[in-house]
Amino acid sequence: MNERDLDFQLIQRIQNGEQQAFTLLVRKYQNRVANILTRYVRNSGDIADVAQEVFIKVHKSLPSFRGDSAFYTWLYRITVNTAKNYLTSQSRRPPASDIDAMEADSYDGSDALKEADTPEGILRSQEIKRVIMNAIEQLPAELKAAITLRELEGMSYDEIAKIEDCPIGTVRSRIFRAREAIDKQLAPLLEE
Amino acid sequence: MKEINQQLSSLIDNENVERQSLDALINDQAQQAIFSRYQLIGDVMRSDVTINIDITAQVMAEIKQQPVLATVTAIKSDRSETNVVSFVKRFGQYAIAASVAGVVVMTSLITTQPTVENRGIEVLNTTPFGGMVSPVSLQANPNQTKQALQARHQRLEALLKDHQLQLQIQP
Amino acid sequence: MKKPSLFTALVATLLLFLTPLSLAIELDGKEPVSIEQKEQYTAIEYLQLMQQAYQQKNYELLYLSSLQSQLEPMQLIHGVVADQQITYFRYLNGAIRESLQFNGNISYFEQGTPAYTLKSHQNRSVFANVANFDYEKGKDNYEYVILGKGRIAGKQSIAIRMISKDKYRHSYVVWCDLKSNLPLRLDTLNQSNSVLEQVMVISLNVSDDINPWLKKLTQQTLPDIVHIPQLTTDNSSQWQPNWLPNGFDIIKDDQHKLVMHENEPVSYILLNDGIVNVSIYISTKKIALDKNQKLIRRGATVLYTEQRGNIEINVVGDIPAITAQRLVKSMSLVKNDH
Numbered sequence: 032m033n034e035r036d037l038d039f040q041l042i043q044r045i046q047n048g049e050q051q052a053f054t055l056l057v058r059k060y061q062n063r064v065a066n067i068l069t070r071y072v073r074n075s076g077d078i079a080d081v082a083q084e085v086f087i088k089v090h091k092s093l094p095s096f097r098g099d100s101a102f103y104t105w106l107y108r109i110t111v112n113t114a115k116n117y118l119t120s121q122s123r124r125p126p127a128s129d130i131d132a133m134e135a136d137s138y139d140g141s142d143a144l145k146e147a148d149t150p151e152g153i154l155r156s157q158e159i160k161r162v163i164m165n166a167i168e169q170l171p172a173e174l175k176a177a178i179t180l181r182e183l184e185g186m187s188y189d190e191i192a193k194i195e196d197c198p199i200g201t202v203r204s205r206i207f208r209a210r211e212a213i214d215k216q217l218a219p220l221l222e223e
Numbered sequence: 224m225k226e227i228n229q230q231l232s233s234l235i236d237n238e239n240v241e242r243q244s245l246d247a248l249i250n251d252q253a254q255q256a257i258f259s260r261y262q263l264i265g266d267v268m269r270s271d272v273t274i275n276i277d278i279t280a281q282v283m284a285e286i287k288q289q290p291v292l293a294t295v296t297a298i299k300s301d302r303s304e305t306n307v308v309s310f311v312k313r314f315g316q317y318a319i320a321a322s323v324a325g326v327v328v329m330t331s332l333i334t335t336q337p338t339v340e341n342r343g344i345e346v347l348n349t350t351p352f353g354g355m356v357s358p359v360s361l362q363a364n365p366n367q368t369k370q371a372l373q374a375r376h377q378r379l380e381a382l383l384k385d386h387q388l389q390l391q392i393q394p
Numbered sequence: 395m396k397k398p399s400l401f402t403a404l405v406a407t408l409l410l411f412l413t414p415l416s417l418a419i420e421l422d423g424k425e426p427v428s429i430e431q432k433e434q435y436t437a438i439e440y441l442q443l444m445q446q447a448y449q450q451k452n453y454e455l456l457y458l459s460s461l462q463s464q465l466e467p468m469q470l471i472h473g474v475v476a477d478q479q480i481t482y483f484r485y486l487n488g489a490i491r492e493s494l495q496f497n498g499n500i501s502y503f504e505q506g507t508p509a510y511t512l513k514s515h516q517n518r519s520v521f522a523n524v525a526n527f528d529y530e531k532g533k534d535n536y537e538y539v540i541l542g543k544g545r546i547a548g549k550q551s552i553a554i555r556m557i558s559k560d561k562y563r564h565s566y567v568v569w570c571d572l573k574s575n576l577p578l579r580l581d582t583l584n585q586s587n588s589v590l591e592q593v594m595v596i597s598l599n600v601s602d603d604i605n606p607w608l609k610k611l612t613q614q615t616l617p618d619i620v621h622i623p624q625l626t627t628d629n630s631s632q633w634q635p636n637w638l639p640n641g642f643d644i645i646k647d648d649q650h651k652l653v654m655h656e657n658e659p660v661s662y663i664l665l666n667d668g669i670v671n672v673s674i675y676i677s678t679k680k681i682a683l684d685k686n687q688k689l690i691r692r693g694a695t696v697l698y699t700e701q702r703g704n705i706e707i708n709v710v711g712d713i714p715a716i717t718a719q720r721l722v723k724s725m726s727l728v729k730n731d732h
Binding site: 036037040041044049050051052053054055057058059061062063065066069075078079082083086087090155156159160163164167178179181182183187188203204206207210211213214217218221 | 225228229232233234235236237238239245248249250255257258259260261262263264265266267268269274275276277278279281282283285286287
């Protein structure tokens, strides 16, 4: 982890006692944690509870987190362990397709939750997804390229600047404008 | 506002994580909501989201209930000093100069000396400065591996040094 | 003196090797010393005179620290300019290690590591603990007794014993030069009167004026000041001792990181009785011990460890083991009202 990494900065602050910084880690990762949990926790009503347990555990162990692995890999491990404990307590067997922590970063989880219990939350998630995808489709080409290279390819601003042959400042501004445009449609949906 | 949100956007991408923008973000509810949505956009694009939750409030409430055992308080730095450097940056983890310890702590070896009066009490020996090492034997407890013993000694030494450091910098 | 031969041999060697450095070793031993001219002081008065001398005089000490059969020769030069104390210290053997303290800063110079400066008003030089003690207040816990006279470093000296009134602290014997009143020897004794640690001056040089070299040192540019995370006082360790030995107060109560050890966070309490400092560390247990309690001793210093569930408590200080043990036993979490 390097010092420019947001996770690194946040963890350092938390380790220095700035508890409020933990909010951002929760905000950043809660959906990814929930998504991992969907592979284990069939009852989607329990996902928020188990996710909460995950973050409490993370918070407790954070003082000893050394930063020698990526925070997400570490978080992933805790999430899977918590999910397995949950299953044991529910006396159910873990799904056959057990994911190794090493795959954490590449796992996309798109095939999760095949069961048909689709409560409101999931319908809502589908609506969110539709709105965001729509908004992206409507973006001007250069904004769409920038956000896609960033979010899907995980490129740094510098790398994107080279590909798009433009200054880094332009990349920064394009990605921001893309987010702003998408957010304009997303925000009202979440504010209900 | 736009400028702040753009900073927020680059913050998410690990580009230009600046102290002030992070400070602002941590303390501003409205910005945090934007942070969450920007994050959600990425998650959705990567298909990381089939279910969308917000447990921030619950988690933070729960954390406040936890007893504080050994976390560390916010550091107030007096950055006004121009030639101030971070202690850790300067010395790394173990390299605190023995001279901070002043009179006491040096490279330590811990031995169990089976004398009658202090049976079971470990005695901390040091490597003397002349460079000659005193004839001490490191008696490992059979239950403890060498690494575990070494790790413990390193930690004890750190405690002794911190003790010295705290005495020197006490108000 | 338990090892006269060793000490004598070392003193002889050191003198040989140090004579060029210490140009003006006084040879009082050859002169008839008349203490009759002086009025007789009480034990506490001698101690108080010693304090003033240690803080106010210009002097240079060569001394040996003896601990667990190891001897370490060191040098201390002290000077006063405009009511400001300047202290230079160095080890005489092995790698070069020196420190210079004045004007609220202490700088450390060590071979092989970058020099640095700490903000500090604490004088922790060799006799500083007995030289800064409030002897009047200390009467509650110590008795002061004149043991007798003897010769240390060629000087007629008086030995004063500070006897602890309880079993929770060590006792001391302080030897003071009858002429300059400066401390010449300090023994730390346990309950059964064994010497745990000893510091002994082997050469003393007192002058009216400050050593010019020392004065010149203060005009040098100091090494960088290193930043030790200062902690907010309102954020306490969350732990408290429910018992303190008489005369001890809590002077620090915080949470900080062990900068020397993986930045491990610890809850921390510092106790002080004017002579000794005791640190209490509470942290999460990292390595399980084969026993729940562990005691390590080095000279007068103990390091007592106790593990309780997930917690490890360590006490460090120049106190008897029984004190450390009782302190640890008394530690509990502060009850939060909210």
